[in-house]
Amino acid sequence: MGSKKKAFSRREFISRTLSGMASVGLLGVSGKAISSIGREQLGQYSGKEIIYRTLGRTGIRMPVVNMGVMNADNPALVKRSYEIGVRHFDTAASYQRGRNEEMLGNAIKELNVRDKITIGTKIYIPHQQRGMPPEQAKETYLNVAEESLKRLQTDYVDILYSHNVSNIEYLNNPGIQAALQLLKKQKKARFIGFTTHSNMAECINEAARTGFYDVVLTTFNYSMSDNKEVKNSIKNAASKGIGIIAMKTQCSQYWYRENVPSASQKFYEGKIMHKAVLKWVLRHEYITTAVPGYTTFQQMDEDFPVAYDLEYTPEEKKFLKDRNVKLSMGYCQQCYRCVPTCPNEVDIPTLMRTHMYAACYSNFYQARDTLDGIPSGKSLQACASCSTCTASCVNRIDIAKRIDELKTIYT
Ligand code: SF4
Ligand code: SF4
Structure with a gap:
């Protein structure tokens, strides 16, 4: 598929994650964005309805x-x-x-x-x-x-x-x-x-x-x-x-x-x-x-x-x-078709949503609450016993990588 942009290394992932956590106050750091109100002028949108x-x-x-x-x-x-x-x-x-x-x-x-x-x-x-x-x-x-x-x-x-x-x-x-x-x-x-x-x-x-x-x-x-x-x-x-x-x-x-x-x-x-x-x-x-x-x-x-x-x-x-x-588009459509491919029938779709909230939105409240909504036997704890993730996605999502990243944050 040609030269791919390198996915986050483990260290980069942790660093982004920690800065995201800081931005929502989970690390006790004030995360208020700097207001730039007035930076753009309304005229930018003029001429159309x-x-x-x-x-x-x-x-x-x-x-x-x-x-x-x-x-x-x-x-x-x-x-x-x-x-x-x-x-x-x-x-x-x-x-x-x-x-x-x-x-x-x-x-x-x-x-x-x-x-x-x-x-x-x-x-x-x-x-x-x-x-x-x-x-x-x-x-x-x-x-x-x-x-x-x-x-x-x-x-x-x-x-x-x-x-x-x-x-x-x-x-x-x-x-x-x-x-x-x-x-x-x-x-x-x-x-x-x-x-x-x-x-x-x-x-x-x-x-x-x-x-x-x-x-x-x-x-x-x-x-x-x-x-x-x-x-x-x-x-x-x-x-x-x-x-x-x-x-x-x-x-x-x-x-x-x-x-x-x-x-x-x-x-x-x-x-x-x-x-x-x-x-x-x-x-x-x-x-x-x-x-x-x-x-x-x-x-x-x-x-x-x-x-x-x-x-x-x-x-x-x-x-x-x-x-x-x-070909690159790997958005989890929550279809649940990956679940039978996991020996522990983990709730992979909800883990993928947790990953989206954490890695894409840096919304660690939402990620934590989503993760906490999964019964423990079907959550990340069940992945701890797996040395290699064998779950597969019909939509080209690299489940193993995202599970590994979630483990980095949450276990
Ligand atoms: S990870 Fe893939 S197979 Fe599993 S729910 Fe998401 S899109 Fe469907
Ligand atoms: S690591 Fe993959 S195969 Fe193993 S329990 Fe978790 S989702 Fe299933």
């Missing part, structure tokens, strides 16, 4: 690019995003263990624009606790929602999601649905939805069938360009009036640093790659908006201009057609 779409039957109009707040810890970035036109902010009760909602709530309060924006937040129950009785699930959802409203300093959220749904049983859990319905009735949630990262087609088709949920927030990116099942389910749900929001739109990019030949990386670096994959998502008109999880002003300046123009440039077309790019 922001493209707006309607979020299904909610009727909410919003720009096609908004902000996934998940990994951000800088209120100045939220404020600047609002100034340049972002109108939807996506967070979750569990992001940064509540600090993400607090930061967003403070920024929106200072801007005094609550009535001009749409806030989405999420309630999550770890997988090993999902067997709780429906009545307990209802109580949990109601309590977490109240805490979210306090942290966000608002009386209501616009979209309240049941987070990380991967099967129909959880999607249709009567306790969870009762809680969401009650919160909607109490006007604490204007609309209700669910998020999904795995088994997406089945969950989305079921939501289209029942009509219970108003919005779906789903993983959708260029690595899924051949996945007709997911595309059709999204199209089906959108045709029934469900609003569709896309996340993980930039394919996490670890594969890019790891596998794309260095000469190509130089050519595509920065604006070409990010804009190309974001445009690919939004050129599907049944996607209302994307919520890229940018954490810097530079990333914001790369992502948001896409809201003005979805036409590909010649360079972006070249990137999307590049065989090396396609």
Whole structure:
């Protein structure tokens, strides 16, 4: 595959990891990003109109690019995003263990624009606790929602999601649905939805069938360009009036640093790659908006201009057609097809998500919480007994390498 950019050495990986941990305060070091608000001028975006779409039957109009707040810890970035036109902010009760909602709530309060924006937040129950009785699930959802409203300093959220749904049983859990319905009735949630990262087609088709949920927030990116099942389910749900929001739109990019030949990386670096994959998502008109999880002003300046123009440039077309790019793309689609190839049937997909949060996003809260959600017999502990990882991926992901990197951090 030509000259590959060398993947991180163990030492480089540890060094990046430690600096990521510092940036989220896990090492007791203040990690506030330096505000560069005002660095870019609004004139950069002049001459064109922001493209707006309607979020299904909610009727909410919003720009096609908004902000996934998940990994951000800088209120100045939220404020600047609002100034340049972002109108939807996506967070979750569990992001940064509540600090993400607090930061967003403070920024929106200072801007005094609550009535001009749409806030989405999420309630999550770890997988090993999902067997709780429906009545307990209802109580949990109601309590977490109240805490979210306090942290966000608002009386209501616009979209309240049941987070990380991967099967129909959880999607249709009567306790969870009762809680969401009650919160909607109490006007604490204007609309209700669910998020999904795995088994997406089945969950989305079921939501289209029942009509219970108003919005779906789903993983959708260029690595899924051949996945007709997911595309059709999204199209089906959108045709029934469900609003569709896309996340993980930039394919996490670890594969890019790891596998794309260095000469190509130089050519595509920065604006070409990010804009190309974001445009690919939004050129599907049944996607209302994307919520890229940018954490810097530079990333914001790369992502948001896409809201003005979805036409590909010649360079972006070249990137999307590049065989090396396609061959290198190793985004974990959470298909679970690797699990039978592991002698211990480890939960590899969730470990791959943990790796994404740690190595791509430097979000060590999310990585830790994701890892802690795996039963110990199916987690990294089970990998300790393996001298050689024999698990294999249908999507060209180097599972062994990522498991090894996770071991470096967590064992
Ligand atoms: S690692 Fe590969 S096989 Fe396993 S869930 Fe991810 S994409 Fe599927
Ligand atoms: S190292 Fe690989 S093969 Fe061994 S338990 Fe872990 S995932 Fe399975």
